[in-house]
Amino acid sequence: MFDSYGRWISERELRRRSSEWVIRAPLIVVVLVFGIAVYLFAAHGSAHAKKTHGVNMAPNSINGLVCRKSNHSVDESVVKLQTILQAKGVKLFALVDHSGEAEKVGLTMPPTKLLIFGNPKAGTPLMLASPSAAIDLPLKILVYQDKDGAVWICYNSAEYLQQRHNLPQDLLPNVAVVDALAAKAAE
Secondary structure, eight states: OBOTTSOBOOHHHHHHHHHHHHHHHHHHHHHHHHHHHHHHHHHHHHHHHHHSOOTBOOOOTTTOEEEEEESSOHHHHHHHHHHHHHHTTOEEEEEEEHHHHHHHTTOOOOOEEEEEEEOHHHHHHHHHHOGGGGGGOSEEEEEEEOTTSOEEEEEEOHHHHHHHHTOOGGGHHHHHHHHHHHHHHHO
16 A cells, blocks of 8 residues: 555555554544633633623624613612702603512512603604614613622613614614613612
């Protein structure tokens, strides 16, 4: 038999070389899989780091959330938000007490409440411009306590909503109000 360079090799040598590849091939595959796993872990780690909450987190390219650390408890933050909404004439459609509902079925979770609010004068033009915007309207603010006891106020960024629903620039202020509400409540 001839090898790939045209040299004569014995059948015994051919079997030896073949058996070396039987050992080498899985090893190469393991090294490649390990390298891909390291790459994916590093990429996921950096994406996770971008999602980490900060005092004023910039919109996340993955989910569009902005989270602000509140200087108050969940209940105090919710009361502040309710007061601000009422003063601005914005309707609070619902207050969902996720932690309260969990407690009713025997489960425990840190205080977590969702405010659903809006103003038809602001929301209707958004839905007329892009009917899909109705999936994200009325606006929502989530107030929750994390495992370390910090309280966070989170909402969809106006830029995310604009991009998600292809909203015209001139209607951006109709949803951008959520940032000012959250900032005031967090103070």
